[in-house]
Amino acid sequence: MNSQNPLFIPGPTNIPDTIRKACDMPVIDHRSAAFAEILNPARANVRAVLRSESAEIFLFTATGTAGWEVALTNTLSSGDRVLAVRNGMFSQRWVAMAERLGLDVLVIDVPWGEDIPAERIADALADDNGHAIKAVLATHNETATGVTSDIAAVRAAIDGAGHTALLFVDGVSSIGSMDFRMDDWGIDVAVAGSQKGFMLPSGLAILGFSAKAMAATEEAELNRVFLDVRDMAASYAKGGYPYTPAVGLLNGLRVSSAMLLEEGLANVFARHARIADGVRAAVAAWNLPLCAARPEICSDTVSAIRTPEGFDAGRIVDHAMAKYGVAFGVGLGQLAGKAFRIGHLGSLTDVMTLGGIAAAEMAMSDLGLPIRPGAGVAAAQEVYRADRPVRAAAA
Template identity: 65%
Template sequence: MQGQNPVFIPGPTNIPDRLRHAMNMQTLDHRAPDFVDLLTPVRAGLKKVLKTETAEVVTFPGSGTGGWEAAVSNTLSPGDTVLAARYGMFSHRWIELCQRLGLTVQVIETPWGEGAPADRIEEALAADKGHAIKAVLATHNETATGVRSDIAAVRRAMDAAGHPAMLYVDGVSSIASMDFRMDEWGVDLAVTGSQKGFMLYTGMAIVGVSRKALQAMETAACPRAYFDFRDMIGANAKGGYPYTPPLQLLFGLGESLKMLLDEEGLDAVFARHHRMAEGVRRAVAAWGMKLCANRPELCSDTVSAIYVPEGFKSDALVNHAFRTYGMSFGVGLGEMAGRAFRIGHLGSLTPSMALSGIATVEMAMADLNYPITLGAGVAAAQDYYRTTAGVPQQKAA
């Protein structure tokens, strides 16, 4: 029976029945006067998730990549220089997007398994005496390597350099699952999507836009039409949308925000993700394997990327788990292709569900003669989950 197992890819994530039911609705008139009653609380809830009191939040029909393009095209001009570190597939793709939009990208090459190098960012900005660099791009959670970057440290580096560049952050696989502090960290553009921590279908790009970014929007010259912040913000202010909105996703987002903010609470959401992730990390250690994240403080609470032993191919493991046991795990991307697989542990998951993924991938490894002891990873995760049940979890800021 297919479709009954949870997925363990780092997004799209499992969708709770409650949210599927919320999105299972008849067509409504988005030009009707009561559309504002749907849109206004959704926008207010998104600001709470981003932890901002001052930013505008805009939503576009699209994926996180659409959010990237919106952030860049609304606030920069062709020929502008941006500074970006490349330390995984998604930081790489953001760099490529900027180049295709006609920007000059000053790239800081960084080993995969590391996060955004705040010290080197500070050096590059300090050397930019003419302030040619208009923006710094950082990926908060590198989905390809399971690495979380310290965005607060990036902001401190920018301030130490005395540089006026804006800070753009990709939070697609972190926001609504891991703590994100837009105002405190001085983030100017924060990008995420509906299909990860918000536990919905793919199709909604969400962008937080600071006051400084709104000012930059007035002089930015990159072409934009569909993703124009001005059209969206203007229509939202009147309680509408500049074109047909994805109503089903807006209803789903409203229900998701109730679950995250009003019922579970953000602190509990973050603690749950930390606990699930730590159980997976205990299992990896019991298998005698290594995470792609080079140090414990870099470990993501939403996805673990795991090196397979020498002589094994990670794609074969992922394919075997799917074909034999009907369960999906993430393949290795970019430099990790064939060398690592990924266990996504975000969104609508519990430690008990996480155990099913640990047990299944462990069976697949045993089938393929990996040098593991069957049950070792499950036992390690069980021991952690059992002894931490009901215990408040500590989370990195």
Template identity: 55%
Template structure:
């Protein structure tokens, strides 16, 4: 008998039935007089998710990578200097984009398993008295290593140096899952993707930029077309797009936002912390380590689990999929064979993760890991029982 496979990768995530049904609609006229009834409330509600009153949201038919490019090319000029830390595959890719686009890119290479190095950034920004650095880039949640960085701390570092650089954040695997406060933290550009906390298929780059970023856009001479803010601003104000939007995904986004607001964003964040705590308890009970080096780096949306030296994580992934019908995330580039990733982002609950952890245990044992079957599941159960009061308080 064929069963729906278990999906516990950090994106794309599970799509709730209500969201899938919302997308199962006939194609519609994106130029019709009533189309703004859908789109204008979407723009307004995205500001609530990003926790901004002054920011300008944009929705592109793209992946999160397109969102990176949109923020950079609309606010900076060719050859501008940017500062970025790399500590996992996705921060590496963002830095690579900066180099390929021709920006002068100062890269701070950090040990994988740690996050944005605030002290190092502070020294670099304090020394940049000529203000050559035009933008500081930070990955809020590094999906490859299960590491969450301190975005509020990045803003404090910039302010302490009295530095005018723009602050751009990759929030692809954090937005709508981990607390993010655009206005309070002084973020000038935030990038999200539809396939993570928004619980949609891949296909939308959802970004928001500050008034300061829009001001920088007015003097930006970087070549752009598809991602041009000016085209979006001209048409979005009336509820339309400069080209054909992904209308079924917009319908799904409406349903997703309704689910998020029905649960309450603070409750969504508390649920992710709660679910993640059980996964971390299981990993500890197995006697294994997370890729995240310290608790302050722990991600509430994805856990990268280090396998024992004599176990191949690639074989664990294959065993979980072939024998038990469950997908976990692979270790990327230098982490291939060394870690597997458990995604606990989006539409997840205790039941789902307990099943995933039981499969992870069996696949590990099948591949030679010396762990006791049931140990991780029991630890997660204890964590979930103890955490019930936390969820009740959040609700």
């Protein structure tokens, strides 16, 4: 793969040079005051990206999957019942983890390509008169299908049922790229990873805990050691870390989160929405269907594109890499061989995205699909040309 070609997978995403240089730093003593000057701003910036005034921010040297485990093990006890919606590969994996941890998982199954049905959550909670359900697991943006769900509606369903369940949200492929409001949406645990909207290498699990979630940590009895937020909180109070951290990644997070805030979250979200609109226009020009069942639930960070019956979509991904050095995402789970994915999040621009669309067109045309090279590019160009301010030339 040519290292100059941008990635078009839904994570890890492209790393800007500024962030790469921030990660490439000399070794420092992580028990010194110098480390606190990295850790404290990083946590404060992440809190702002989550749009929270008071969430406790935890940064583990781990991954988003570990973040799911942090949410479960720090707030629940063996045998506790949780309610989960399963509508794609990543929500499915969270369900599987909860089951392996000894939790009683009540699953609402939804066809892949659909979003979370808040009304079914409301019904399940209304039937739970004894409040046996301790938490609701919701995937904000299902990376396998390119579907975004309405988390505010999930919170409204919980509140409408008068239920006490905690709300856990997987925002791994949405936080830092799409509108996410921890406080306004009443989220108790938000889970993210470093390698997507934060534009970093993988290696950090990034979480926000509400006051209600923090209170639950005192009653939880599931085993946790490395992933114990109580140890983290005790160390943070002293400006430190309970074990040896990935200092370079944390410094990169300090810089990347500051870059997001400097760009302005509204501008970040608008950029992702515009880029996604261009990709969707290209897909329409190819006469290929998206996995997302309806336009209003299409993700602004990843598009899962179905290929014709009998055609192995994995061939597109393999060919694009082998011939053009461009990476696209394979179909996962039920979509393996039936779809490929274009990630359009993180450090991307309109012009970079046009290159990815062109590469996809060339690969599909090479493989005999009835794709006219230039059709998708032209459709995306019309989106990107519209309502774009022209910068004045420097004096």
